Amino acid sequence: MPAGLRDLTIRQLRSLAALATGGSITAAASRVNLTQPAVTQQLRNLQDLAGLPLVQRTSEGMRLTEAGRELLALSQRIEASIATCELSLEALAGRTGGRVSIGSVSTAKYFVPYAIAAFSKLYPKIDIKLSVGNRETIRRAVHDYEMDIAIMGRPPSDVDVEVQLIGDHPHILVASGQHPVASRDVRSLSDISGEVFITREVGSGTRLLMEGLFDANGLNPKIGMEMGSNETVKQAVIAGLGVAFISAHTVASELDDGRLVMLDIEGLPVVRQWFVVRRKDKIMLPPAQAVLDFMSTQGARYLPKLSQLSR
Missing domain, CATH: 3.40.190.10 (Periplasmic binding protein-like II)
Incomplete structure (x- = not known):
């Protein structure tokens, strides 16, 4: 491997991959969200490091040379390694795996399961345990640290909780x-x-x-x-x-x-209002935090539609 190739950057390789896919500097710039001069400079720097021509112009657009295809294969291997590493880090952090205990007052069961189903599609490795009960049952469970988060209409007054709004x-x-x-x-x-x-x-x-x-x-x-x-x-x-x-x-x-x-x-x-709540002094592992964030930002989408109230 040329000594200079050790100094290549991900941006350079991504510019090359975008050019291979799009066939032109214009298309490549659009794919990597750079200006055309910036993409041209990235490719020029990469070619200087490789010491060989990477691109040739043809009647069908810009095509990679054999050297360019070698660097494209390197780019694909690096991108695959990055994706694998991201999955490993996510698992270590607990965002793609683990267990979360959720409490819901019984009235909220008309939307909470739908929200959980949508969350589970995004994080299939997180195991959700949903417990449904009346307000007193859920309040007591939050008080006794039995649940990571709870969905309810009136936060408990005898527990120091963090409260985030879901919707009306x-x-x-x-x-x-x-x-x-x-x-x-x-x-x-x-x-x-x-x-x-x-x-x-x-x-x-x-x-x-x-x-x-x-x-x-x-x-x-x-x-x-x-x-x-x-x-x-x-x-x-x-x-x-x-x-x-x-x-x-x-x-x-x-x-x-x-x-x-x-x-x-x-x-x-x-x-x-509907709220998602958690005890402030309960340690929130990444999976539980992911559910909390999802409910507070996306939960309102799953509230039942009320056509009679909008007339």
Whole structure:
């Protein structure tokens, strides 16, 4: 190998590879994001180091000489080695492998799995463990260091956490389309205060929000049934057993297909936010940090679309 070749640079080799692919200085410059004079200079410097012509002009464009093809093969080997090294470093850093424990309040299960699926396509070697529960269950798990991160609507107040916004979380009142209240002219909470309410269990974030809303209006909702999941709340409302104050994200499909209707009540929807949280004093390994970054920057893309709220 010529002594001078030891001083070649990656930029020079990439300029040569771009020329081999594009067939012209103009095309090469576009591929490597350099100006045409800069690419020409890179190739000239590489040729000086090689001590042989690397390029020849033909009627079909610029082509590599035999010496140029030798350096192109060297470039390909170096690029492959760089890619392999990057994968090794990623694995050592934990960004492409490892395990992450995620907690999600049950209301968030309508978008969190989709976000995790998208993340897993980017980082297939990171093993995600997802635990779903009501707000109190997830709060306790965060408090006890059982989870790396959690997705919830109201961060815990008794734990020092880092909080990052995912997106808006609207809450609405819904009823079956066949329920008498659906055909009445209802405008305020007082208009429906006598209706039977199907609610989540005590301790859930939705229940707390509903109670706060009615307390602020000096009303006491008539609780008919308490359910441990949004699915059972929805089914009870669809069956006509009552109305419900519920996360709009949990009923997006039922609103679209007409199984449920949204009641047009003054002051609604109540819009809260979705957050991704972690204990500040819990060590975050690179895989967990990758999930946290993804949820905070991309999580909003997976929130259910709410056509009725945009009308």
